[in-house]
Amino acid sequence: MAGSGDLAVGGEPGGRRIVLITGASRGIGAETARVLAARGDHVVINYREKRKRAETLAAEIVAAGGSASVAGADIADPDSARALVDAVVAEFGRLDVLVLNASGGLERDAAPGYAMLLNRDAQTRLVSLALPHLPVGGRIVFVTSHQAHFSATRAVPPGYEPIAASKRAGEDALRAMIGEFADRGIGFTVVSGDMIDGTIIVRLLERRDPAAVTARRDQGDLPTVEDFATAVAAATTSDTGLGHTVYVGGIDYLSEDVGAQAASPA
Secondary structure: OOOOOOOEEEOOOOOOOEEEEOOOOOHHHHHHHHHHHHOOOEEEEEEOOOHHHHHHHHHHHHHOOOEEEEEEOOOOOHHHHHHHHHHHHHHHOOOOEEEEOOOOOOOOOOOOOHHHHHHHHHHHHHHHHHHHHOOOOOEEEEEEEHHHHOOOOOOOOOOOHHHHHHHHHHHHHHHOOHHHHHHHOOEEEEEEEOOOEOOHHHHHHHHHOHHHHHHHHOOOOOOEHHHHHHHHHHHOOOOOOOOEEEEEOOHHHOOHHHHOOOOOOO
């Protein structure tokens, strides 16, 4: 599609769940789309600029027997975010699952305050826009990192501070909405992972502070994109309490109590 509000559909949604995944043209979002489509969902692949990449992914999913569409929108822009939700609902009549995967702030040309705008403000705005369309039993999944989730008690890699602070602020703001989620019968899960091998964030950190990435590798193998995406996909159906956090990798981050609850991505 060319912009907000346009959907290009592949496959037939039928009775499948309608799952909107933000920032899904590559990396964790793209792999999550593959996993969920293989399990029978219709996935709406949101992208900001990379239309061709999103369309290629959707075509790949359809060729494998799944159902997918693409939806271009900058979720940090209020009008674009609203148009995104409106377009999904107009096309499919509902939205069953919202996966909040898009994040940013380490880009070289990122404006001051952009990380907070995207990782907190855009997340809560999109959730508020989606809530009226999520049915009882609908799900919201927020994707984050250990470096952000534990930032209040653990040192943050140099250069990652804007991401850590804004992602944690986004998580806290969404947790403040749990009462409303409960009233509406909507599930909310956080999936937190160690640095994920092969992601753009790890590549950016390796340029800025390679020692920080090496330090994480020294703790053990980093989870792969496939590992983490499988955990995110599982969080859209798992029977857990509101605000439950699924942890993937980085066992050294966890206390014994939390570690006992750590989820295996398999």
